[in-house]
Amino acid sequence: MNRFSLTLAGAALLLVAPRLTAKQPSLPDLPVPAPTAVDRLNDVVNPGPLDEKAVRGIVDAALKERDAKQKQADDAKKRAAAEKGHEVGSELNLRAYWDNGLWFATPDNDWKFHFGGRFQFQSVFFAQPFGLRGPPPGNGGVPQQGAGGGVGPLDDGMFFRRVRLRSDGVAYETFEYVLEVNFEQLNFVVFDHMWVGSRDDYWGALRVGQHKIPQGLEMMGSDYHLTFIERSPLSDSLYNLFGPGVFYMNNFQEQNVAFQAMFHRVQPVQFGTDDFGNGNYAGTFRLTGTPIYEGDGAGVLHLGGSYQYRSGDLGRSILPGGTGSTFGDTQNVTRFRARPNLRDGTGIGATNFLGSNTNRFVDTGFLLTDGVSTLGPEFLAIAGPFSVQAEAGFSYVSNARSLYGGNGLAPGQNVGTPMFWGGYVEASYILTGEHRGYDRRNGMYDRIKVRENAFLVKGEDGRHHWGTGAWQVGYRYSYLDLNANGITGGELAQHEAAVNWYLNDNTKMQFVYLNADRIVPAPNNGGRVHGFSMFAQYYF
Template structure:
């Protein structure tokens, strides 16, 4: 044993001044000494023949050590062995304990917006401020200051807590849920505040969307997207088909975290998506995605004429593709509306750097006469179509397991640095340009919620995969609007044109 030989050599020097020492050329060891050349040492860590011959300047010699030093050596060796074994046991216990504890990670995003209202008509002024002579104000807004903590819990569970601080005095709850993963058929089940599965552009993360604000139809018919509910998510083994279905309460609880009302003031939602073509050889630069989604909802029909403290109404509204103070398209609270249903279709075609995406959403409302309204059933609808192209050759990836788009990764990041040999080195990131056409009709029968369209020109300058600058120029018109400012039927709606320029500076981590 080389380890013992080394320790014996150390003891040889240590015993030089002791009463009993190694005898290199003297007589045979006395009875109180143990020959380290013994072929039969007591059982233990030092058992067995041990070759301890040591080459010295004087020649070869057999060396011996006193029993006292030998016992000390054995004791130290056994202590070392015991200490090492205990250390290994502690490491194993710590590893097992960590497997029994939840784990998590922190993510976040910052979106800073600048909006300029370049041109408006008196009708648009009225929809924004209530005064035909007062223009909408230009603004800088923190659209999102969001922190998200998410992770896993032993037992195939997961959780997510996402809070937005864009208004520091009133934090807003986003995703807050818990659930089970690794269920049969590649499924997971979530319960808590989460997105209702309708509207592709809402299911996409705001980190990845091509335009600053979501389309008119998507934001109108799934306002703020998230509600308290339970939902199942799954996909097939080839990831070519994905589904979501669940039940959600109707009221938005993002600011107070509380639902008040009857439990039947809720909706059933579902979405089935497929990507029958996905070019894996090119890394997903070519694909086709299609989905159908729908919902059936019951509402609080008597609205403002009762004493209920809730917002479980049928109401559809949206801003003009910018962060205005008011919703310009707005049906108001639909008195007498007891139920409504939705049916939506979505499609994405991506060929290399080019993408073509569109959605069409229908909403049917059933109501009774109430508060001066005639009680006729209503039909609202909206759609959009956009094309986007990367001038630098990148593409918008598809996340097949969820039927949504994924993060764009530039071929090179944006940078400007000094070269060691003089001059500067640069990288320009990725650049895409796009155009989107929006249409929304919220005017039917005696409800004048607004009908109109808009064209949005966009550019996305990706500095890195986690940061970019978005620019949108919005030109649109609206007519038959104003219902949201009245609790009674309108004799005539308002109309106007608008032009808006917006920028978003964004980063996520």
């Protein structure tokens, strides 16, 4: 017998030592229990010497018996937990992780928080006809201000388009919130999202606070993921971006249908999180569907539309300075206007604080109205790296009257129910093979997931190694018509070409060329502006 066998035999003898003591007194006959691992070991030891194979078998049997008991205990614990049900918030240990931003979450995601933000830095360069510079619009921004009227100078420059900090998350599994603070305005701090609400897979989500108004694909989608630097003039003039109110949304047909509704105030500035004035309310509704959704969003056909009725923007809530008319500041007043698709400033607040041009290219001026109804069909198709996106909007202004006159009208002149409209179509292709993202819960486009991050390093082998990132090219044509029923607010037709470089999931650079044609009747000056912009974004 070798040394290993002697060692195992000694261990076995120690285990059965109690059984090798003096003979015990006789006992009444009792039921014979099933042999245990020790009994089997004793049976092996008594007949003769042990070998390695026998001992291994005995040890394996003992381990299996132990594992079986542990499994019974674990199963009993699981059954007890299942009968009790999940207690929300019972596990409060937070783990930190990175998912395009800094997240903290409990093991069951009952509590989940994100802390992040964004900055967007932009450089712009313009070539502007001298005749189009003219004196900037006066008297409320109406374009037609006499012979030689233009839009003011478009200055080359650099500025932070957006600088924002954000927190969002989930509490108690069913409550959610978003808080986003906007710092890019030089003269005051304002807010984007600032709401809290509850959510349920069956009943949907109900939110209260400052929220995106569910109107249009561009407006619902984040500016993080715009193919072009700015939203189209349709969104700038006819739609509303933010407003305080009550928001409801739900999904049906396995998230192939999304419905959103909001009862809210109408903010002329759209970032203040407050709005005051009698009768200034709106209702907005949006319904979208995806008859085609394949390959985790690599193939999508999105169809949808929105409808909004609003009473009008009360004049005294228009910043800065209201309408400039004591009478107008107490009335339902609306206004439609748009900038070009490249800007040399953020365009919110007084121009003398921003140090840049905030004038619009087309503008109806202030109109007294009983209410405005707006329809907005939308379309998006994603076929791998290729996508087409299009929207249109039609705003009907009920019982419209000119507040100041101008634009071919006398002060107070009634023009019935004019209809202003606009739209755009854009196409893009991702040269590196990725596809645009799609958010089924909200019925909107989402980010591009980069396959290979951009990098350039010198390796240990002495050679240079590099990654491409994702490269995208795009074209957009947009049009806006603010002429109707004798109102000559002007037309704006724009062509844009873009080259976008996504260095990774959080960083991108955009290069956009703009050709914008301002079409207005005499004696005002129209003309064509050429612009170029470089745009850098980081968000997390």
